[in-house]
Amino acid sequence: MLPLISIVLATLALGTVGTFAAGTRARWVALGTSALFLAEVGLLFAGFTGWPGYSGTLVPGFSYTETHPWISLAWMHIDYAVGVDGISLIFVLLTAILQIATVVYSWGETQRPAGYFGLVMLTCLGCVGVFVALDILLFFLFWELVLVPMFFLIGYWGGPNRRYAALKFFIYTHVASIVMLVGLLALVFYSGATSFDFASVYAAARGLAPVVQTFLFLALFFGFAVKFPIVPFHTWLPDAHVEAPTGGSVLLAGLLLKLGGYGLIRWAVEVLPSGLHSVQPLLFLIAFLSIFWGSVLSLAQRDLKRLVAYSSINHMGIVLLAIALDSSLGLLAAVLLMFAHGVVSGLLFMASGSVHHQYGTRDIASLGGITPGAPALSTMIMAGGLASLGLPALIGFPAEFTAFLATWNGLGYWVLIPLSVLVVTAAFYLWMMQRMLFGETKGGPPDAHGLPWYESAGMGLLVALTVLFGVLPSLLVNVIVNSPIKGWPGT
Amino acid sequence: MTELALTGFLGLSAALVGIGIFGILTRRNFILLLISVEIAMNAAILNFVYFAAFPSGTHGLSGQAITVVLIGFAATEVAVGLAIVLALNRLKGTINVARATELKL
Amino acid sequence: MVLGVLIAFGEMLSPGTYTNVQITWLHLPPAPGPFPNGFSLVMGTLVDPISSLMLVVVTVVGFLVMLYSIGYMHSDRGLPRYYAEMSLFLAAMTGLVLANNLLEFFLFWELVGVCSYFLIGFYYEKPSAASAAKEAFLVTRIGDVLFLLGIFLYFSTYATAGPDGGWAANGFVFAHNSVPFLPLPGANTTTLTIAGLLILGGAAGKSAQFPLHVWLPDAMEGPTTVSALIHAATMVAAGVYLLAVASVFLGFTPTDQLAIVAVGGFTAFFAATMAVVHPDIKRVIAYSTISQLGYMVLAIGAGFAMVGLYHLFTHAFFKALLFLAAGSVIHAVGTQDLFRMGGLKKHMRLTAAAFAIGGLALAGIPPFAGFWSKDDILASVYSQLGTHPLYWPFFVLAFSAVFLTAYYIFRAWFLAFSGDGPRDPTLPAAHEGPWVMQVPLVVLSAFAVVAGLFVFVPGFQHLLVQGTVLGGIPPTYPATDLALSSISVALGLGGIGLAWTLWGNGRVFSLAETSPVQPLRRLLLNRYYFKAGYDAIGLRAVYPFARATDFVDRFVIDGTVRGLERMFGAGSDRLRSIQSGLVSDYAAYVVAGLLALFVLLLIVGPYLLGRFGGG
Numbered sequence A: 001m002l003p004l005i006s007i008v009l010a011t012l013a014l015g016t017v018g019t020f021a022a023g024t025r026a027r028w029v030a031l032g033t034s035a036l037f038l039a040e041v042g043l044l045f046a047g048f049t050g051w052p053g054y055s056g057t058l059v060p061g062f063s064y065t066e067t068h069p070w071i072s073l074a075w076m077h078i079d080y081a082v083g084v085d086g087i088s089l090i091f092v093l094l095t096a097i098l099q100i101a102t103v104v105y106s107w108g109e110t111q112r113p114a115g116y117f118g119l120v121m122l123t124c125l126g127c128v129g130v131f132v133a134l135d136i137l138l139f140f141l142f143w144e145l146v147l148v149p150m151f152f153l154i155g156y157w158g159g160p161n162r163r164y165a166a167l168k169f170f171i172y173t174h175v176a177s178i179v180m181l182v183g184l185l186a187l188v189f190y191s192g193a194t195s196f197d198f199a200s201v202y203a204a205a206r207g208l209a210p211v212v213q214t215f216l217f218l219a220l221f222f223g224f225a226v227k228f229p230i231v232p233f234h235t236w237l238p239d240a241h242v243e244a245p246t247g248g249s250v251l252l253a254g255l256l257l258k259l260g261g262y263g264l265i266r267w268a269v270e271v272l273p274s275g276l277h278s279v280q281p282l283l284f285l286i287a288f289l290s291i292f293w294g295s296v297l298s299l300a301q302r303d304l305k306r307l308v309a310y311s312s313i314n315h316m317g318i319v320l321l322a323i324a325l326d327s328s329l330g331l332l333a334a335v336l337l338m339f340a341h342g343v344v345s346g347l348l349f350m351a352s353g354s355v356h357h358q359y360g361t362r363d364i365a366s367l368g369g370i371t372p373g374a375p376a377l378s379t380m381i382m383a384g385g386l387a388s389l390g391l392p393a394l395i396g397f398p399a400e401f402t403a404f405l406a407t408w409n410g411l412g413y414w415v416l417i418p419l420s421v422l423v424v425t426a427a428f429y430l431w432m433m434q435r436m437l438f439g440e441t442k443g444g445p446p447d448a449h450g451l452p453w454y455e456s457a458g459m460g461l462l463v464a465l466t467v468l469f470g471v472l473p474s475l476l477v478n479v480i481v482n483s484p485i486k487g488w489p490g491t
Numbered sequence B: 001m002t003e004l005a006l007t008g009f010l011g012l013s014a015a016l017v018g019i020g021i022f023g024i025l026t027r028r029n030f031i032l033l034l035i036s037v038e039i040a041m042n043a044a045i046l047n048f049v050y051f052a053a054f055p056s057g058t059h060g061l062s063g064q065a066i067t068v069v070l071i072g073f074a075a076t077e078v079a080v081g082l083a084i085v086l087a088l089n090r091l092k093g094t095i096n097v098a099r100a101t102e103l104k105l
Numbered sequence C: 001m002v003l004g005v006l007i008a009f010g011e012m013l014s015p016g017t018y019t020n021v022q023i024t025w026l027h028l029p030p031a032p033g034p035f036p037n038g039f040s041l042v043m044g045t046l047v048d049p050i051s052s053l054m055l056v057v058v059t060v061v062g063f064l065v066m067l068y069s070i071g072y073m074h075s076d077r078g079l080p081r082y083y084a085e086m087s088l089f090l091a092a093m094t095g096l097v098l099a100n101n102l103l104e105f106f107l108f109w110e111l112v113g114v115c116s117y118f119l120i121g122f123y124y125e126k127p128s129a130a131s132a133a134k135e136a137f138l139v140t141r142i143g144d145v146l147f148l149l150g151i152f153l154y155f156s157t158y159a160t161a162g163p164d165g166g167w168a169a170n171g172f173v174f175a176h177n178s179v180p181f182l183p184l185p186g187a188n189t190t191t192l193t194i195a196g197l198l199i200l201g202g203a204a205g206k207s208a209q210f211p212l213h214v215w216l217p218d219a220m221e222g223p224t225t226v227s228a229l230i231h232a233a234t235m236v237a238a239g240v241y242l243l244a245v246a247s248v249f250l251g252f253t254p255t256d257q258l259a260i261v262a263v264g265g266f267t268a269f270f271a272a273t274m275a276v277v278h279p280d281i282k283r284v285i286a287y288s289t290i291s292q293l294g295y296m297v298l299a300i301g302a303g304f305a306m307v308g309l310y311h312l313f314t315h316a317f318f319k320a321l322l323f324l325a326a327g328s329v330i331h332a333v334g335t336q337d338l339f340r341m342g343g344l345k346k347h348m349r350l351t352a353a354a355f356a357i358g359g360l361a362l363a364g365i366p367p368f369a370g371f372w373s374k375d376d377i378l379a380s381v382y383s384q385l386g387t388h389p390l391y392w393p394f395f396v397l398a399f400s401a402v403f404l405t406a407y408y409i410f411r412a413w414f415l416a417f418s419g420d421g422p423r424d425p426t427l428p429a430a431h432e433g434p435w436v437m438q439v440p441l442v443v444l445s446a447f448a449v450v451a452g453l454f455v456f457v458p459g460f461q462h463l464l465v466q467g468t469v470l471g472g473i474p475p476t477y478p479a480t481d482l483a484l485s486s487i488s489v490a491l492g493l494g495g496i497g498l499a500w501t502l503w504g505n506g507r508v509f510s511l512a513e514t515s516p517v518q519p520l521r522r523l524l525l526n527r528y529y530f531k532a533g534y535d536a537i538g539l540r541a542v543y544p545f546a547r548a549t550d551f552v553d554r555f556v557i558d559g560t561v562r563g564l565e566r567m568f569g570a571g572s573d574r575l576r577s578i579q580s581g582l583v584s585d586y587a588a589y590v591v592a593g594l595l596a597l598f599v600l601l602l603i604v605g606p607y608l609l610g611r612f613g614g615g
Helices: A004-021 A023-046 A086-108 A113-132 A136-157 A162-191 A198-205 A210-227 A236-243 A246-269 A273-300 A304-324 A328-359 A375-388 A396-436 A453-471 A474-480 B003-026 B030-053 B062-092 C002-013 C049-072 C079-098 C102-120 C127-161 C189-206 C215-221 C224-233 C235-249 C254-277 C281-301 C305-333 C349-363 C369-383 C391-417 C435-456 C458-470 C482-506 C518-525 C527-576 C583-612
Strands: A063-072 A077-084 C022-028 C039-044
Touching: A004 A023, A004 A063, A004 A077, A004 A113, A023 A086, A023 A113, A077 A086, A077 A113, A077 A136, A086 A113, A086 A246, A086 A328, A086 A453, A086 A474, A113 A136, A113 A246, A136 A162, A136 A246, A162 A198, A162 A210, A162 A236, A162 A246, A210 A246, A210 A273, A236 A246, A236 A304, A246 A273, A246 A304, A246 A328, A273 A304, A273 A396, A273 C527, A304 A328, A304 A396, A328 A375, A328 A396, A328 A453, A328 A474, A375 A396, A375 A453, A396 A453, A396 C102, A396 C127, A396 C527, A453 A474, B003 B030, B003 C583, B030 B062, C039 C102, C049 C079, C049 C224, C049 C235, C049 C305, C049 C435, C079 C102, C079 C224, C079 C235, C102 C127, C102 C189, C102 C215, C102 C224, C102 C235, C127 C189, C127 C215, C189 C235, C189 C254, C215 C224, C215 C281, C224 C235, C224 C281, C224 C305, C235 C281, C235 C305, C254 C281, C254 C391, C254 C518, C254 C527, C281 C305, C281 C369, C281 C391, C305 C349, C305 C369, C305 C435, C349 C369, C349 C391, C349 C435, C349 C482, C369 C391, C369 C435, C369 C482, C391 C482, C518 C527
Parallel strands: none
Antiparallel strands: A063 A077, C022 C039
């Protein structure tokens, strides 16, 4: 069988180098790479159980696995080990979708396009690497690789306060990474695993004492949670989003935040069950706090991007809640939610970017009645807002529904907290739309030259997917459940 | 040689290091500093010689070899050091190290 | 429309012909945890007596309103948007009616909600329309959240206890032709009571019942056709439909029933009082809708779901008729203010007649449609008065609302149509609309006259009785109590008489400024200050709270981060100062480090080793 995952990584790596070298034609190289990547992901899906039309028998565990010795010592192996299960495959798909949408959306980027598109490629390479790595060191390598391009994307292409935001982002996530690295290394060495490979660490971690598991879990959780981000380690996020260029924001919200959730599921929840069990109340508390905090703060924001950023905190709080429930349904909900949030927040950040390009400001209070001047843009914002507040037939609904159902089953009436926050979520999106899209047009259209085709195309792609997966969530669910976790069919 | 003799030799080395460090800490004249460094270094070189001979023959010639290399080092070090002295003198008109603080942030 | 009516006729003739079709929407395979058998969420259709009744309403009224729109909306821009949204609404409403499980019901429930949001905000340039749309969505959203929680409660209660191995495997499908789940083993009565109350909350949001009623009058900012279709005949009735479906398939506990009766009875009266003083023709009808929905809720609470649905059925026709007639008036004179109109019957005979028929139906005058269904409701509640002493006050409230209803609707009619001419001479000359606007008026008028008589058609009666049987209630249709009917008709006629005395023939009754009733009038005009109160909660409590949280976020949490940053910055500044550039200083540090190393290796290290005996 073809080593498909290595081909994917090689495609992205070559694409990155090619884009950097391509000068003014960088966008074409980037588009070609993204398209090729998407096609390869299609191939991955075509051979994966659970995708409609596939009739192969169920293969337990990971598919497309490849293992090549990398560093061999007498007492320790570090391998180049990659492979996907349902969960990682969904995230690889998300990466492919957001990459191509970002490249198309940013078609008009004129400021050093080679660097811009190259960094976008590199970010996606790092994310895919994180999602497919089955070796702790490889995982960490890709994890850190993601930071660098994002730092430069914010720091060079960002807004007026970009240096501060980029540095804040970098320091925050890097400190978290270091704690996580300590946790990962401690996991390997304390468990007595003889290799950094996922399977052997997973097997060896069974024997760890609950106390040790708790400490390891906390260390890993801290590392992943800052990426999430959770309250109170969230303040890098609004700054980073506000300052980042649109493409950077899309990748940041769509992919980087998912790294935390994915890492938590892959390397902490299943590997350290007793650890999860003992810190569960803490996780619930943090999750509720994040849900509440993100939502209420969104209500107070005047900057469209800040609003979407805080709503991300709210959504990722629900993800954390769903993961912390430690149930089959909760896990499904968490993955669905992350996918949904990736697509929808990407859409909303693109829309905010377009608002900024068109009107020169993102201040909700100074905008008003933009619908007559820019009906397409207004439609996109509405689609994003409605999807984000969990309207049925759009992607957010199956995710939120399963999440709340799982919460109800796990926690009973505590579900009232996230449920009542739904009203607040609806309130801030609707209020934003009322003030910005409807009512009398304020100040006249300063620079309304219509939405460029590439921006509409990028957003249109995401809207289409929002509807597609909202109407047919089983396309995703049947893939997700083929994972060796929680006693699902992939086990 | 005996244990006692070794103790005595090591005592000599210790004294030389002490003198060297004292010189390094108190002198401001670059040349005197260099001399102090050399004295301290010679203490280390002497140690190699003693231990190469104790107990005799077991270590082959490695101690002596290192000693020769170190003497070479010391020579180059002094050469570089004196070159710096000349350069400093040309630049500042003095060889007082307290005046050479350009590396301070 | 034709299809919908055909299906309904089929159901009348041979129940159960249309079995449900379903597809799996989301499937979680068996896995350890709360759902050991895994579970499926399915999407399917179910045609039964209840849904076929509703289907007729949706398709017939939908078709007529669309026809009317061709004339009413012809000069509006954004027509493609209008028709697209209306079509989406009709599709979603049909889906809601045919849904065979609670989740699917909820899905379409939200979809009709968002269509309503779009259509209320159709004239989005008007800030009041945008605000009303948001308000409608938010208030119903509160109901939706309650509804969702109710679904969870039912789901987890029946996940193991329900038929067919539980809902979990079955995807909370309404069991076809089965008794309510209520008596099933494993169902906790307290949980079921709470679940029932939550469902009531959801229905109250959608059907604008007290205290979530505030959005419906404001929803009149949308085009009148939208008000006729969505905010009179179909979507607002979805809440009633939900209650009916829930009472048939899920069952309510006695506590729930009392709560439903209380909400319904109180709303019926409460909304009618507000309609009495309002000067806006559409809002008067909107309050009357709330009030009529209250009647339906009341009937369902008393245990007669099909009676409630019967009133829903007749009400859909005469209320759509009233709205479309009002639409004709607005189309002709360009205002909604009753006090500027007058004498319109000269130029708009058809509209005046249609409005009068609708009014008579609403007032419950025989033989018009409203009489039969409203009378059934009062009779059915009356027959249940022995169940609980607290039913009495709500019955009385609902009964007295009959009088108010007749009064306010004829006050509107007299103000608009009677008299010599418009009170505001600047109004344009009135004229009838084009034929596409007249045909629906005629058809709906016909329905408003005869829809109540349907109950004497055997097939239709069969439908109602079948639905009642589904609910597990013996198929004794409430016998019409002649005395009760007479009183209610007398009350209705009295209301009309009062309206005639005060407003008839172009009279304008004005209350003296010093009248002791003035404060009451102001209270009613201000809608009991409910809206003001909700706005105050939003603007004076929630938003400042959010701003305060934002302040905490920026200055306390982020402030801590910045403080840490400054601390490190200042610390490194201090550390920097030891880098003097003096070689001898550096040498001293080297020596100090050396000494520290010696101490560590020669003293601390051996001590620790000796103490803890490590290898």
